Amino acid sequence: MYIEIIIPGKLSKHLRDAFDFYLGKIKRFAKVKVTFIKLGGDLNKLSRGVILKNEAKEILSKIKGRKFVLLDLFGKQIDSLEFSKFLDMQMLEGEIVFVIGGPLGVDEQLRRLSLKRISLSKFTFTHEMVLILLLEQIFRGFKIINNEKYHY
Numbered sequence: 001m002y003i004e005i006i007i008p009g010k011l012s013k014h015l016r017d018a019f020d021f022y023l024g025k026i027k028r029f030a031k032v033k034v035t036f037i038k039l040g041g042d043l044n045k046l047s048r049g050v051i052l053k054n055e056a057k058e059i060l061s062k063i064k065g066r067k068f069v070l071l072d073l074f075g076k077q078i079d080s081l082e083f084s085k086f087l088d089m090q091m092l093e094g095e096i097v098f099v100i101g102g103p104l105g106v107d108e109q110l111r112r113l114s115l116k117r118i119s120l121s122k123f124t125f126t127h128e129m130v131l132i133l134l135l136e137q138i139f140r141g142f143k144i145i146n147n148e149k150y151h152y
């Protein structure tokens with residue numbers, strides 16, 4: 001199983017331990033690649049719309065026509081069991097691509113093109129926190145699929 005996560009920006013130092021921790025945990029279930037793309041510009045010089053379009057262009061160039069799941073505040077809230085079923089189903093395809101928006105959110109084009117939009121809760125998290133939360137849910141999902149003790 002191959003999982004790719006595309007996210008604008010860089011991971012802050014204070015989250016690196018959590019990032020490495022969950023990547024290490026997932027590696028026996030799947031190969032995970034996290035692709036950081038450059039931010040779409042400086043809000044002091046460009047409008048939010050232009051920045052989001054720049055990021056969408058860069059993200060789409062990495063997606064190269066593949067299906068992707070968007071992490072989106074306005075997406076559907078699902079629970080960990082449903083997420084694990086989705087992971088299990090995608091295993092038949094052999095690949096899942098997730099996209100997380102940048103600090104300013106996502107361009108509508110990405111919403112339109114996405115296969116599915118998932119909301120983790122009604123709270124707004126930083127995009128970097130969403131990366132860590134997503135990795136933990138992926139790990140949890142594999143533990144559920146494999147009937148291993150972790151999800152209570």
Ligand SMILES: C[S@@+](CC[C@H](N)C(=O)[O-])C[C@H]1O[C@@H](n2cnc3c(N)ncnc32)[C@H](O)[C@@H]1O
Pocket residue numbers: 070071072073099100101102103104105106118119120121122123124125126127128130
């Ligand atoms: C700081 S948020 C951007 C908030 C922005 N107001 C918006 O409308 O998306 C950065 C990114 O993190 C992700 N994100 C933040 N909170 C989320 C949540 N509760 N569920 C799913 N994704 C979330 C989304 O991909 C979002 O584009």
